[in-house]
Amino acid sequence: MIRAVAFDIGETLIRDDRGWGAWADWLGVSRHTLSALVGAVVAQGRDNADALRLVRPDIDVEAERAAMERAGCGEFLDETDLYPDVRSSLATLREAGIRVIVAGNQTRRAGELLRTLDLPVDALAVSGEWGVAKPDPAFFARTVELAEVAADEVLYVGDHPQNDVVPAGRAGMRTAHLCRGPLGHLWADSEYARAADWRIGSLAELTGVLLPG
Structure with missing residues (x-):
């Protein structure tokens, strides 16, 4: 039961549209590009955050997330x-x-x-x-x-x-x-x-x- x-x-x-859109804007790539990269890493069985690393290989995701918050571009629902x-x-x-x-x-x-x-x-x-x-x-x-x-x-x-x-x-x-x-x-x-x-x-x-x- x-x-x-x-x-x-x-x-x-x-x-998840809003969140990935915000990341694309922050990283300076088109939303379509980042969306396609998310799809690619997902199809490979990888963590979807790997899409961010394909755009910026040296990215510190948590540090970048904090920077987005400070700039007023942080998470929103x-x-x-x-x-x-x-x-x-x-x-x-x-x-x-x-x-x-x-x-x-x-x-x-x-x-x-x-x-x-x-x-x-x-x-x-x-x-x-x-x-x-x-x-x-x-x-x-x-x-x-x-x-x-x-x-x-x-x-x-x-x-x-x-x-x-x-x-x-x-x-x-x-x-x-x-x-x-x-x-x-x-x-x-x-x-x-x-x-x-x-x-x-x-x-x-x-x-x-x-x-x-």
């Missing part, structure tokens, strides 16, 4: 960054008595911004606050703690099979692969995605699976 649902963030709840099905789907699950949490690989600043959106969730945490990131097993152990139920009663939902589906499953959680965003589509038919308990195309579809009728 699923008693809690944990959601990834990037390309699960929010679009608002309602328009949410996928359309997010708020209603989370609210539906919560109203049905399912504990709804958010736990993903994001900066501390992103966590602060997400909280200002006042999503219908019971708890929210990001890797920047925990000091541990996916796919580290410790991240999923923390996620289970946040869910406040047994691991096999938690469903983890994400777009990245290798970062979300596989390690969450190894942690004893149920899993759903969301075919959304570049990673979600690229790896949709991979063995990693097929390892998920459910494969969905939207969060609205997920509510239909968990709350039939």
